[in-house]
Amino acid sequence: MDTNKKLGVNTICTHVGEVKDKQFKGAVSPMYLSSSYEFLDVDVKRYPRYFNTPNQEFLSKKIAALEGMEAAMIFGSGMAAISHMFLAFLQKGDHLVVQNTLYGGTVNFIKEEFPKYGIEYTFTSGYKAKDFEAAIQENTKLIHIETPSNPLLTITDIRDVTELAKSKDILTSIDNTFASPINQNPKEFGIDLVMHSATKYFGGHSDICAGAVAGSEINIQRIWEVSKNLGGSLSDMTVWMLERSMKTLGLRVKAQTKNAFKLAKWLNKHNNVSKVYYPGLKSHPEHKLATTQMKGFGAMLSFELKPELDSHKFQKALKLIKSSMSLAGVESTMISPHLTSHALLTPQEREAVGISDQLIRFSVGIEDVADLKEDIEQAMNDII
Numbered sequence: 001m002d003t004n005k006k007l008g009v010n011t012i013c014t015h016v017g018e019v020k021d022k023q024f025k026g027a028v029s030p031m032y033l034s035s036s037y038e039f040l041d042v043d044v045k046r047y048p049r050y051f052n053t054p055n056q057e058f059l060s061k062k063i064a065a066l067e068g069m070e071a072a073m074i075f076g077s078g079m080a081a082i083s084h085m086f087l088a089f090l091q092k093g094d095h096l097v098v099q100n101t102l103y104g105g106t107v108n109f110i111k112e113e114f115p116k117y118g119i120e121y122t123f124t125s126g127y128k129a130k131d132f133e134a135a136i137q138e139n140t141k142l143i144h145i146e147t148p149s150n151p152l153l154t155i156t157d158i159r160d161v162t163e164l165a166k167s168k169d170i171l172t173s174i175d176n177t178f179a180s181p182i183n184q185n186p187k188e189f190g191i192d193l194v195m196h197s198a199t200k201y202f203g204g205h206s207d208i209c210a211g212a213v214a215g216s217e218i219n220i221q222r223i224w225e226v227s228k229n230l231g232g233s234l235s236d237m238t239v240w241m242l243e244r245s246m247k248t249l250g251l252r253v254k255a256q257t258k259n260a261f262k263l264a265k266w267l268n269k270h271n272n273v274s275k276v277y278y279p280g281l282k283s284h285p286e287h288k289l290a291t292t293q294m295k296g297f298g299a300m301l302s303f304e305l306k307p308e309l310d311s312h313k314f315q316k317a318l319k320l321i322k323s324s325m326s327l328a329g330v331e332s333t334m335i336s337p338h339l340t341s342h343a344l345l346t347p348q349e350r351e352a353v354g355i356s357d358q359l360i361r362f363s364v365g366i367e368d369v370a371d372l373k374e375d376i377e378q379a380m381n382d383i384i
């Protein structure tokens with residue numbers, strides 16, 4: 001497949017990065033499980049931990065194409081992608097500016113591991129450009145953002161952050177997991193490195209753990225130099241499954257996004273709901289900004305139940321929607337952030353960041369909206 005041609009997103013999902021079955025002309029990529037390849041007189045020395053087996057190399061092209069980047073790498077998890085990326089661009093004495101509202105695992109990695117490497121960091125006090133500017137130091141080498149953020153779906157102005165970073169010769173990275181490349185392509189706004197937990201929308205069926213980073217050839221090469229030592233590659237069996245999943249990425253995410261928009265509007269008017277957080281709603285503080293940098297508003301939303309309704313009992317009363325810590329599968333799931341991602345904070349700290357016990361994060365799937373509404377309604381009625 002000619003990746004230089006401007007293909008539609010669903011065509012990229014279906015075709016870019018296929019491994020051609022030259023021997024038997026099968027319709028799908030063969031799975032190459034070999035961990036040992038010809039060594040003498042070959043251009044490429046292939047080895048799974050070098051991230052260059054045929055399945056790894058080719059699926060990387062699909063991910064790069066989806067983000068409009070030159071190159072990409074696939075990892076054993078989203079955290080492997082983030083940690084390898086950070087360690088490739090930050091060394092002893094360097095400083096990272098990182099958004100305050102961030103995936104919990106990333107926060108832990110920074111707080112627990114950076115001191116061992118002598119890498120400095122500052123969490124911003126907010127998610128506006130001025131908050132990033134205030135956190136920059138002489139030795140800042142990278143700014144890392146997450147938008148939409150978990151679980152309140154705040155929107156960071158990607159253009160503002162990249163303009164600021166470029167004026168100071170600082171690289172930028174984004175965790176684009178929540179939006180997926182279907183709803184947001186940060187490269188268009190000047191981001192250097194785009195990372196994904198492929199465990200989420202890329203996999204989409206809650207049966208794969210993987211990660212990815214996309215960027216320029218030079219930046220991906222720089223990550224590779226570190227990754228070959230750290231060794232966070234993904235098994236080719238899973239790479240193959242991920243390719244299979246990604247063929248429907250566009251269809252899935254568009255259907256999920258459509259459902260989420262309908263449910264956000266419905267919940268927003270619901271008597272038992274006091275607040276809905278979804279960038280597609282006009283009441284969202286950064287709704288206008290979201291329309292300028294997102295192609296769709298995503299399939300993640302959060303809402304607060306009225307104080308009379310116990311959020312724990314509500315989730316236990318659901319029959320169709322599962323309670324699950326992870327997200328982005330074709331099946332709808334809900335979770336209370338105060339029991340999971342933000343469980344380690346004190347109630348006061350949680351209140352300060354806007355996470356109440358009534359808050360529920362909703363990962364919307366591909367089911368029929370009518371059935372999802374009915375499930376929510378019956379669970380509410382059950383506990384009232």
Ligand SMILES: *Cc1c(COP(=O)(O)O)cnc(C)c1O
Nearest residue numbers: 077078079103175177197199210
């Ligand atoms: C899940 C997640 C990660 C981490 O990915 P793993 O595959 O679990 O390592 C990173 N960022 C975001 C936004 C996530 O949702």
